[in-house]
Amino acid sequence: MAAAFAADSERFEPLNADDVRSYLHKAVDFVYDYYKSVESLPVLPGVEPGYLVRQLKSAAAPPNAAAPFDVAMHELREAVVPGTTHWASPNFFAFFPATNSAAAIAGELVASAMNTVGFTWRLEALALDWLAQLLLLPDSFMNRRTSAGTAAGRTGGGVILGTTSEAMLVTLVAARDAALRRNGSDGMAGITRLTVYAPDQTHSTFFKACRLSGFDPANVRSVPTGADTDYALDPARLLEAMRRGADAGLVPTYVCVTVGTTSSNAVDPVGPAADAAAAFGAWVHVDAAYAGSACICPEFRHHLDGVERVDSVSLSPHKWLLTCLDCTCLWVRDTRRLTESLETRPEYLRNDASESGAVTDLKDMQVGVGRRSRGLKLWMVMRTYGAAKLRQHIRSDVAMAKVFEECVRADDRFEVVVPRNFALVCFRIRPSATAGMTEEDAEAANRELMERLNRSGRVFLANTVIGGKFVLRFAVGSTLQEERHLRSAWDLIKMTTTEIIKGKMD
Amino acid sequence: MAAAFAADSERFEPLNADDVRSYLHKAVDFVYDYYKSVESLPVLPGVEPGYLVRQLKSAAAPPNAAAPFDVAMHELREAVVPGTTHWASPNFFAFFPATNSAAAIAGELVASAMNTVGFTWRLEALALDWLAQLLLLPDSFMNRRTSAGTAAGRTGGGVILGTTSEAMLVTLVAARDAALRRNGSDGMAGITRLTVYAPDQTHSTFFKACRLSGFDPANVRSVPTGADTDYALDPARLLEAMRRGADAGLVPTYVCVTVGTTSSNAVDPVGPAADAAAAFGAWVHVDAAYAGSACICPEFRHHLDGVERVDSVSLSPHKWLLTCLDCTCLWVRDTRRLTESLETRPEYLRNDASESGAVTDLKDMQVGVGRRSRGLKLWMVMRTYGAAKLRQHIRSDVAMAKVFEECVRADDRFEVVVPRNFALVCFRIRPSATAGMTEEDAEAANRELMERLNRSGRVFLANTVIGGKFVLRFAVGSTLQEERHLRSAWDLIKMTTTEIIKGKMD
Structure with a gap:
């Protein structure tokens, strides 16, 4: 920005190094708090379309005047976060996890600040x-x-x-x-x-x-x-x-x-x-x-x-x-x-x-x-963690998925639908002549199970269809996940299934 | 990561909140230093292909063991930065500038930490x-x-x-x-x-x-x-x-x-x-x-x-x-x-x-x-700076480009090749019968001018061809740019042109 065109008091310096540091420290504080609290937030927000515009008083039109950065951070905390699907939640088991790490986020930060267009990016x-x-x-x-x-x-x-x-x-x-x-x-x-x-x-x-x-x-x-x-x-x-x-x-x-x-x-x-x-x-x-x-x-x-x-x-x-x-x-x-x-x-x-x-x-x-420059964060991940820890990360997720798979197999109301190859378990409430659960009943029960689970805010699972059957996908590996999150999810799945079957009997 | 699968001393927690904060604070320090020093770095690195692999002792193979994050940050400073084209430099006048701001970088940081896949992203x-x-x-x-x-x-x-x-x-x-x-x-x-x-x-x-x-x-x-x-x-x-x-x-x-x-x-x-x-x-x-x-x-x-x-x-x-x-x-x-x-x-x-x-x-x-979720950073820019400051930013760049254009017009060795509409000035050393500069001479002189300027590391300009003529593009607006950077660049252009014309006469 040119000093010559405005009095000093009016200068606009969007990359003033002190401002950059101050804004980023506030953002880092947000990130810290977010990781500490995301476990307790509903994984799926359960808000209706149009929610954000109703929630944000500022939404109707872009502001003309500048506002302290704290205003945006406040609105982020109060209005944006509550309407977000939390992929970083350890209770997220949908799709595939979007895994992440301190090294990657730091690499992305450096890349976005250097803001280089990597035509011939060696890294x-x-x-x-x-x-x-x-x-x-x-x-x-x-x-x-x-x-x-x-x-x-x-x-x-x-x-x-x-x-x-x-x-x-x-x-x-x-x-x-x-x-x-x-x-x-x-x-x-x-x-x-x-x-x-x-x-x-x-x-x-x-x-x-x-x-x-x-x-x-x-x-x-x-x-x-x-x-x-x-x-x-x-x-x-x-x-x-x-x-x-x-x-x-x-x-x-x-x-x-x-x-x-x-x-x-x-x-x-x-x-x-x-x-x-x-x-x-x-x-x-x-x-x-x-x-x-x-x-x-x-x-x-x-x-x-x-x-x-x-x-x-x-x-x-x-x-x-x-x-x-x-x-x-x-x-x-x-x-x-x-x-x-x-x-x-x-x-x-x-x-x-x-x-x-x-x-x-x-x-x-x-x-x-x-x-x-996406190479920077990928390089930082490999440079900082090294191959051994990256393998440990994969193996830990697979081991946790095995634990969940064993839980499913141990409960004869359920079946694992296809062999588990990695950290995804495809399972469903199974039809059973003895339990009076027809194929149609099972289909309805599985749909209801997923809907109830996701509406609870305590877990988020997606489904698929395999061989014509409605199947729940339990994808292990959200980075903050520990075995206790899987065990809670499994408890919730069992309890909800009991309620659904009981409701059907009544 | 599952506590059950490794002794506590071996746990690998890539998103441990304290580590995230610590890594990010180091990255913020890097960004602060980078913005304070980028002006003095050669805009174009002047390194040969293969430079990075030769420079980085670790390059040959991915490490097996973990390393403190400081190691990656050290290699970033010592090996990666010196080989980078600095789009953030105020002496960057090539292509179009990749403008940036504290609010945008902070927004990108939050987005990369929340790491949400924005299928229906309201923001x-x-x-x-x-x-x-x-x-x-x-x-x-x-x-x-x-x-x-x-x-x-x-x-x-x-x-x-x-x-x-x-x-x-x-x-x-x-x-x-x-x-x-x-x-x-x-x-x-x-x-x-x-x-x-x-x-x-x-x-x-x-x-x-x-x-x-x-x-x-x-x-x-x-x-x-x-x-x-x-x-x-x-x-x-x-x-x-x-x-x-x-x-x-x-x-x-x-x-x-x-x-x-x-x-x-x-x-x-x-x-x-x-x-x-x-x-x-x-x-x-x-x-x-x-x-x-x-x-x-x-x-x-x-x-x-x-x-x-x-x-x-x-x-x-x-x-x-x-x-x-x-x-x-x-x-x-x-x-x-x-x-x-x-x-x-x-x-x-x-x-x-x-x-x-x-x-x-x-x-x-x-x-x-x-x-x-690219919407977050764009929202933060508009929310924090407001329309008035964004207009000031555009007008300041255009005003600076006018200053440069006037410098070019005031020196009869040069011509502005097409009218300036925004903050890009297209100019060249012009052919002149009185100065004994034919169209072919001008072509050669302009090519040499750009090459010498860019090799100096003190500025970076790109060229284009307009109506068959080789033309220099001077794109104003790199976010850290002030009028003094344009004036230095113009001094360098004039001096280099004098040398080229003198060399041609000798």
């Missing part, structure tokens, strides 16, 4: 290489270049994006354009011949990414799964579907498999899927958003077997690797296949390092141009 | 409505619902995304699908007939977004601009291009115009562009990423005249509205046109509020599912 490449090493990904996915072999040598590398959806989108586009070129299509005319394959348990955002990138909805083939494979991909069915497509003159272009599906944590077999796709030259992407993090432990690494034969892998440390939102790592074996589709070179964004080919401009591996 | 809607009010956007773009008219009434609303590119992408897809439906295309077969139009000064990321969404590259029409309109769109040329397309059996589908182009800050006429597009039912998007922020001042608001007739507007407060990365606001007149293309409804993400139609699930207006 991001380092963080991606480190995580690739923890996962035992093959060298071919690494950013690291030998001094000799820049252009001619390695072509692998990665980028940190905001969401898995973006990772799917950019790889779909790269695969689409390569398939069009391979098949001699002039422009997009050939797109109606390109087909895409994914098991029916793949996250719905994949089908959205296909739509975004212009694949014909009729050509996006959902490969059926069933109880025989615990809802994981049957590679024979994939191969058959691709063969049928090719026989009909279509061009199998892309296969998406998942390590740890959102619905039930099914694990598609990576190697066999890659083998099936190889016959058609189709791009294979592995979505390991949640469960990929577990693969830093030797006992889970086998879920990635065959990964050296796929084209790309994505994993979101913002899910299970203690890194606050947002942070999705994408590794590809050949960055040139991405940049061929995504590169832009306007005059005002050129730089010597990128022009020389020594570094890949990260904007050419993502949707946008601007980008936050 | 985001409030922040978008407030900014829409400051911009005098018509009611039709507001999220606010009257209690009566939810489903039948208003359909407008907004969402906060990461980049302008994503705003372009989601609106392109919505327009694409609507045009396909309107023209009775079964699936994507009709896509080769859809055409898209944008002036040739439109950001390259727009052409990339067209490619991502599957438009045929041959159908993406760049409308030529020239010196006669100061490189802004000539609506007659747009109309003619669309008419030619329609006459050839093509379907004009989308028009993108820009308020404040990246290259030279040209302003496309919004109303006339909307009128031209109306004849063909094409979607009109306004990219106001940078200069839109100026439109909160009455004296700049006319640049948005006609906005009530367009379909969508995007603006990035992370550019000029003191909000750290990333934060791009997208407003649309009809959210249903977005959600028709982008909605996903997996069982595990359903909720009553969204099912009832009372709120729009924000994931259905963006690429991904997960999302940070």
Whole structure:
């Protein structure tokens, strides 16, 4: 701000270092109090749409005058927090947990203050290489270049994006354009011949990414799964579907498999899927958003077997690797296949390092141009906690999920619906002839159970549908969670189930 | 973390409130020191690719053992900061500034600690409505619902995304699908007939977004601009291009115009562009990423005249509205046109509020599912500083840019190449018969000037090409900037130019 244009008393210095420190200390105090108290807040707020505007007297219009920062902090505490779904609550068991850590939050703070647009952000490449090493990904996915072999040598590398959806989108586009070129299509005319394959348990955002990138909805083939494979991909069915497509003159272009599906944590077999796709030259992407993090432990690494034969892998440390939102790592074996589709070179964004080919401009591996430096927080997490503690974190969550699973199995009113692979337990009140509980009764009882639990504010669970059945998902791992929270939740589930069954009998 | 699974001494509590406070206080100290010292750091680091890996002894592999947080902070100061391009430096004049503020950073900190996935984040809607009010956007773009008219009434609303590119992408897809439906295309077969139009000064990321969404590259029409309109769109040329397309059996589908182009800050006429597009039912998007922020001042608001007739507007407060990365606001007149293309409804993400139609699930207006709560920081900026100070901020930057412009005009070795509309000055060493400076000499001298300036570490400028000429861009407004920084930069530019001209004479 220019001193010349206003009297000193009127100067506006939004980044005055003393103000920054003062505001941030207030925010840190809020964070401290929040973590100390979030356990006692209702997990789901139970407020109606329109609540915030009614609650905040200031809501109707933006204020003209400045207000002390304390005013915003007061409104945050009084009006915003009570209307929030508390993902940080140890009583949060819905979706997948958004895990977090002191190191990650501090890294995000530094990144937002430096506010650098990371076109060629070196720390991001380092963080991606480190995580690739923890996962035992093959060298071919690494950013690291030998001094000799820049252009001619390695072509692998990665980028940190905001969401898995973006990772799917950019790889779909790269695969689409390569398939069009391979098949001699002039422009997009050939797109109606390109087909895409994914098991029916793949996250719905994949089908959205296909739509975004212009694949014909009729050509996006959902490969059926069933109880025989615990809802994981049957590679024979994939191969058959691709063969049928090719026989009909279509061009199998892309296969998406998942390590740890959102619905039930099914694990598609990576190697066999890659083998099936190889016959058609189709791009294979592995979505390991949640469960990929577990693969830093030797006992889970086998879920990635065959990964050296796929084209790309994505994993979101913002899910299970203690890194606050947002942070999705994408590794590809050949960055040139991405940049061929995504590169832009306007005059005002050129730089010597990128022009020389020594570094890949990260904007050419993502949707946008601007980008936050997400690598800093991920690096801080690995630098500060180290691999051993990160493995301890995964194992502790899995061990807690086992405890919950055993509770469910010990009560014969319930059943575990699919085998637990990681820290998600899919369970339901089971039908039982002896208890007079039909399949329809069970369906109604499970719906009522979830509704009552969530309305209580004491826990938050989500549901899914597996094999046509309404199933409760109990996702362990919210970072503040301890075994006592699971035990309380289980007590509440048992008590509520008793009430529901009793109500049904009355 | 479960107490039961490890002895107390071994417990790993990544969100222990005392640790969080301690780490954050260290990060705050870093931020304070950084803002106090960034002025004296080289703006461009002048390091070679591979620098960081050589500098950091720990780089080769991720550590197994934990380290005190001080270790990461030490490496940040010693190895990472020296290799960084300092966008926060008051000597940064490249691209557009990434402006920032104490309120925004504090808001981001709170958001990253609460770490809530904002599927139906009320504060985001409030922040978008407030900014829409400051911009005098018509009611039709507001999220606010009257209690009566939810489903039948208003359909407008907004969402906060990461980049302008994503705003372009989601609106392109919505327009694409609507045009396909309107023209009775079964699936994507009709896509080769859809055409898209944008002036040739439109950001390259727009052409990339067209490619991502599957438009045929041959159908993406760049409308030529020239010196006669100061490189802004000539609506007659747009109309003619669309008419030619329609006459050839093509379907004009989308028009993108820009308020404040990246290259030279040209302003496309919004109303006339909307009128031209109306004849063909094409979607009109306004990219106001940078200069839109100026439109909160009455004296700049006319640049948005006609906005009530367009379909969508995007603006990035992370550019000029003191909000750290990333934060791009997208407003649309009809959210249903977005959600028709982008909605996903997996069982595990359903909720009553969204099912009832009372709120729009924000994931259905963006690429991904997960999302940070970017509304919090934007709300904190408006709540704390108020409209008056935000206008003062814009006006101060514009006034400083005028000072620089006058310096350039006062030295007859230079010329201002296009009129200055906001806080960007496009200038160059001019050819001059009397000084023996041909057009080719000027080109070489300007390239050398920029290279020498940037190599000095004392300033960082970017260039562009306007009308075939190599031009320097001097973007005023980095938040710590004061008039003295501009005057130093100008002194350096003059001195360096004298050296270059002298060297040429020798």
